[in-house]
Amino acid sequence: MSGTPRKVALVGAKGMLARMVQASTPPHMAIQGFKRPEFDLTDADQVRRAMEVFRPDVIINCSAFTQVDRCESEEGLATRVNGDGPGCLAAVARDLDATLVHISTDYVFPGDAERPYLEGDATGPISAYGRSKLKGEQAIRESGLIKYFIVRTSWLYGPWGKNFVETILRLAAEREELRIVADQIGCPTYTGDLAAAIFRLLDLEDDQTACGLYGIYHFANEGQCSWYDFACEIVSLARQKGLPVKTRRIEPIKTEQFPLPAKRPAYSVFDTKKYKMAVAASIPSWQKSLSTYFEVR
Numbered sequence: 001m002s003g004t005p006r007k008v009a010l011v012g013a014k015g016m017l018a019r020m021v022q023a024s025t026p027p028h029m030a031i032q033g034f035k036r037p038e039f040d041l042t043d044a045d046q047v048r049r050a051m052e053v054f055r056p057d058v059i060i061n062c063s064a065f066t067q068v069d070r071c072e073s074e075e076g077l078a079t080r081v082n083g084d085g086p087g088c089l090a091a092v093a094r095d096l097d098a099t100l101v102h103i104s105t106d107y108v109f110p111g112d113a114e115r116p117y118l119e120g121d122a123t124g125p126i127s128a129y130g131r132s133k134l135k136g137e138q139a140i141r142e143s144g145l146i147k148y149f150i151v152r153t154s155w156l157y158g159p160w161g162k163n164f165v166e167t168i169l170r171l172a173a174e175r176e177e178l179r180i181v182a183d184q185i186g187c188p189t190y191t192g193d194l195a196a197a198i199f200r201l202l203d204l205e206d207d208q209t210a211c212g213l214y215g216i217y218h219f220a221n222e223g224q225c226s227w228y229d230f231a232c233e234i235v236s237l238a239r240q241k242g243l244p245v246k247t248r249r250i251e252p253i254k255t256e257q258f259p260l261p262a263k264r265p266a267y268s269v270f271d272t273k274k275y276k277m278a279v280a281a282s283i284p285s286w287q288k289s290l291s292t293y294f295e296v297r
């Protein structure tokens, strides 16, 4: 890892994950952010020109149309950003001999599994957002680019973004009762852990003996829970930390009692063995990382 730092282009640099990636960049990487309006993923010429000028060794794509419910009514735009955009980045990475790291989602799965999802399991999105993100994965895989990591993650939270933890903290300070969906099971993921995972995967490229390292990886914090369990843990930590909490009761409800435009997978727990074996590292539990977030937020 000595010598000139690797040049990293961070796409979607204003987003929640991107800002954590930027803050976590190790010294052997030199990162530059690319963001709208100068860099719009739906403008293929602009994307290619910017990358040809910067000539990155690595492109990390953290940009996406992430408003899951809006994607239902704007599927065309969702497909351009989440589907065609990654394909365009992959073509540029291929031509510049760069490595692409792309972030994908548990929403590519239907959510009817009875065990944690493996990377090779059949996909089957049930929302416009999920379809658009799956198109992005397919576009990368069909681009002819070899050096890519598609990292699927779930239930992301961290500093610099709107997220479930902040929503619950706000509601807990305002309301005596919260009603939270208890029949969707997944795994929360702290952006700090995901950012570290991205750089660990990239460091595998320095190991000349590593083979078959590229492809899809699942990454989430260890364990599983419902949104209800997650909310209970957030409120309990808030009390321990002396944050304002008005909530006396948290009621578990069913998905149909909280209707939203986009369907969510009922079960989207990831099997993360492939990642853990590749980097020879463990992943913190979701409870441990939630308490880490409380220290830094």
Ligand SMILES: NC(=O)c1ccc[n+]([C@@H]2O[C@H](COP(=O)([O-])OP(=O)(O)OC[C@H]3O[C@@H](n4cnc5c(N)ncnc54)[C@H](OP(=O)(O)O)[C@@H]3O)[C@@H](O)[C@H]2O)c1
Binding pocket: 011, 012, 013, 014, 015, 016, 017, 018, 035, 036, 039, 040, 041, 042, 061, 062, 063, 064, 065, 066, 081, 103, 104, 105, 106, 133, 153, 154, 155, 156, 157, 161
């Ligand atoms: N949040 C989650 O729970 C979750 C779960 C699983 C997977 N993921 C994936 O994780 C990644 C990061 O998510 P996040 O929560 O950090 O997202 P985020 O905070 O919503 O950030 C996404 C960024 O993408 C940018 N963007 C949107 N359209 C663009 C375009 N046409 N051209 C260039 N940039 C564009 C946005 O720019 P503006 O600031 O200009 O709008 C925003 O800064 C995404 O790929 C997402 O699909 C997220």
